[in-house]
Amino acid sequence: MEPMSQPEKRKLFAMSPVIVVLGLVSLFTDLSSNMIVPILPLYLTSVLHVQVGSIGIIEGITESTASILKLFSGWITDRVGKYKLLMLIGYGLSNLTKPFFALSASWNQVLMIRFSDRFGKGIRTSPRDALIADSTTKEERGKAFGFRRAMDALGAALGPLVAFGVLAMFTNNYRLVFWLSVIPGLIAVALIVFFLKEKKHNDTEKQSKLPQIGFRNLNRRFMWFSLISTLFTVGNFSDAFLVLRAQNAGMYPALIPLAFFAFNMSSSFLSMPIGMLSDRIGRRPVLISGFFIFAAVYFGFGMAKSVAWIWVLFVLYGFYYAFTDGIQKAYIADIVPEGQRGTAMGTYSALTGLAALPASIIAGFLWQSFGPMVAFSASSIIAILAAILMIIFRI
Template sequence: MESEKESKKQFFGLNSVIFVLGMVSLFTDLSSQMIVPILPLYLTSVLHVQIGTVGIIEGIAESTASVLKFFSGWISDRFGKRKLLMVGGYGLSNLIKPFFALSSTWGQVLFIRFADRLGKGIRTSPRDAILADTTTKEDRGKAFGFRRSMDTLGAALGPFATYLILTLWNGSYQAVFWLSAIPGLIATLILIFSLKDKRNPTKTQISVRTLPKISFKGLNSRFVWFTLITTLFTIGNFSDAFLILRAKDVGMAAQYIPLTYFAYNIVTSIFSTPFGIISDRIGRRPVLIAGYVMFASIYLGFGLVHTVFGIWILFFTYGLYYATTEGIQKSYVADMVPQGQRGMAMGTFNALTGIATLPASVMAGFLWQSFGAFTAFGVSSLIAILSALLLIILRI
């Protein structure tokens, strides 16, 4: 069949599906990360929004939209056509982001941010299910690591592009917002014209009348415990917007903050595939435990740091944390769940961890505004240590 032939084509040792999804992730994140490093600065400096409100905006946008990851996973399992959902999700995100340039209130920013995350919610679970379905357990870590590497390469180029635009356009945030449309359009066109979809042959396992629920029924205990522990960890993993505000708080000039994002994303891009391969060889759990402990140390550092040099070091090591967790967590879920349930399992996992970002960011905003940055970062560090201990004790 044509779809099977497409999946067997090799690009740099990867099948064509994985390569295309990597390119789509690269250009989408290039577009997104042109905006992310300056949005908290735009909110606090131009719109004069308080830090607590930034937490609410980030929490609502991330957590509410993440419920769509669950529904999109169920729909992709039920109907098998994952590409349609992905085109809708990537298209919505890439079309809506430039309209930040027209926003004049935090409510408008919230709406655009929510629509952007809504698009991510629609596309993420079908994309992860395609990755899982086109790989084996022996090379799945490499595949998820490659997609994450391309994702973070785009995420590194985005802030660098922002730095150049701010320099050339005299610090104009609006110029960054509008120009972010270009890589977003490229990503959407690559997806539409280069990805061959195929119907999931196991779709009949899901009843037409079965509606999606955030439930662990029918899923094994390892997946249940892992999802609960990861959700706990996410409650302490608040929005990166607070890292940006911390850099500004310490004294870093606004035009250089996108370069810290460039640095940590370059590190993540370089190390995601190697850590994915390591997880294929020694297991996912040891790598994830190391990542959680690393996160705890980094966030404690953000709470204690008082110099711009220290901020640079922390952003570099933050890239290593991402390389040891993001793609590997999803590889671990794929290992635990059979093919016919992966869309639903990815949706459940993404929804629960996504919902947890609401209390995470709201809590961080409240703690920072009420007790200071050290308290906010310190609480997150303790939650990460607890999560790592649970992975060790329960031997998930």
């Protein structure tokens, strides 16, 4: 094999300024959010004394809300082309809600705060993904989405690490963590305001091709991929249950944020290389591999008897995210033309997000009724079925 030339090396690692800014926004946003996410279930159960079933309802409702909103924000993105404005509204709303976690005194209040936070996520995600898709070619799209996912995972890794430090120094002071999470969130908003430059659109062309919500103007490959992914999501319940499983297996609560650090670091390291791999061999085999990895990891969580295995499984869980999260978005961008990608991203997110509601509620019911092994094993079976359907239908 001939050595790679300097221009090829530069092309390999070069990144559009738009992609770099969006990567940094994701880093600081997830740093902020993931200072909260790993400790919120512990705060609910140990401080507010909330039952596991109620946590499933909170997570299911809030995640489904975000996903439904992605459909409408995606449609609005294609209609008006205002990527930056929609992202600014979404990121701003999410970060304005974070201080209220520190003031909450009941699970109902936490539900409303999480609802507002996810409302913001629902507004911002589709225009962000459409902007990445429109700013890249098919040959480098996996790398771009992989880079954003890597920055997302890096922030998600640093968030629990900061939370661990605060909890260790201030004796499980959950409310202080909530207050401090505001700082990186504000940095993310500032990056959008001062550094993000969006692509200019031809208004005449856009008015002649206004998108419609739904599958009607989107191709069959997109439709079947979305439906199979929706089935997969029915088994992919909230990560809050991973926190509870770690605690259930005997992990000290203050160490759980470090387990999330390990999970997100493995995802961060792998996301860009796996994205580049999908540019070479195609998205489909990478996605199928990701579904099988998920099935194995969730079965492992159900069977784990020791804290040592929980640590290993959190690292392997990062592999699943690297093989699926950015790759799904890149695949949709490949099969849907420009001008419809916001609607397509939103439609996909709405369908998979609607499945998040029953996923978390069913998981909470199975856990309370039969134990964690049954809950995780059911998810593993659904993931295997989704992978087999991807193979059979050759989507």
